[in-house]
Amino acid sequence: PFYIDLGAAFDSLNFRIGAGGGVLSPAQDADDNTNTAPDFVSGYNVNTIALEVPIAMLTRTGTQVPATDTAATIGVWGTTSRPRVLVRRSPQPFVSSGSFAQVQRMGNPLINELIIGTGSKDYWSMSEPKDDSQFASFDLDPLLARVLNAVYGINIPAPPRLDLLPLVTYAAPIAAAGTPAGPIADLLRLNTGVPPTPAVSRRRLGLLAGDGAGFPNGRRVSDDVTDIAARAVAGILCGATAPCQDSTGAAFLGSSVARIGDGVNTNDLPYQETFPYVAFAQSGRDRRHIDPGEPGCTKNSGPACPIN
Secondary structure (H helix, E strand, C coil): CCCCCHHHHCCCCCCCHHHHHHECCHHHHHCCCCCCCCCCCCCCCCCCCCCCCCHHHCCCCCCCCCCCCCCCEEEECEEEEEEEEEECCCCCCCEEEEEEEEEEEECCCCHHHHCCCHHHHHHHHHCCHHHHHHHHHHHCCCHHHHHHHHHHCCCCCCCCCHHHHHHHCCCCCCCCCCCCCCCCCCCEEEECCCCCCCHHHCCCCHHHHCCCCCCCCCCCCCCCHHHHHHHHHHCCCECCCECEECCCCCEECHHHCCCECCCCCCCCCCCCCCCCCCCCCCCCCCCCCCCCCCCCCECCECCCCCCC
């Protein structure tokens, strides 16, 4: 239920020239309904487990409270586990046994992919958020920022990156003033007191575009988490969440961060406005995946997606 130029994003952020080479033009960035790069998951279906839970069952007070209340913000995470032992005896069916072992987890999207160092990714996947202080060096000095600097020559803030603390603690602009920060932990935080943004006012860049109900305040299916995460790592929160400095010691302001993006600004199918919110499944007969160079870059219509 998301959209991304997966090939370019995970090829060391080798974004396509047709999409600005990783830095979108003002017009491209402002257009939430047009793609200038191929959506690598277009035309595909995914398995979705969707739960609708009353807010009163999630807050520590057992009630729905306003956004300014310190009890309004929650933090959630999920895991994937498998049996510890798997025996394959072809042509017989495989046999699994033993307790289940955690092999992956997720709170904020792309934390493991973009922030955690290569040698620690598997260990991070098998650990729990309560132990995330051991990964604080990655959270406050993300590897991706250095990649952006090396690949695009983009000026980046110097560590420690205190501007990123709202992603790994309870802090403004997500949590209300006075909310205990808690330890560093990768949790998807949501201020349950913030009302949903109407569809006509919704922005793919969420909180970065002034849409207070969007990522990183929770995560809606329509949020462009790729562009948001890349810009957050590049320092767009500097000055808003914490002061930053560049490598020379000069003040670094988030307003100086480039419009980093993969050029995929919208999904190939419209999302629903009611539960479960994800788009309807693609047709098993007529669905179409758009590859680089093929026409129909935006929702199967319009010009071809760029190859380079």
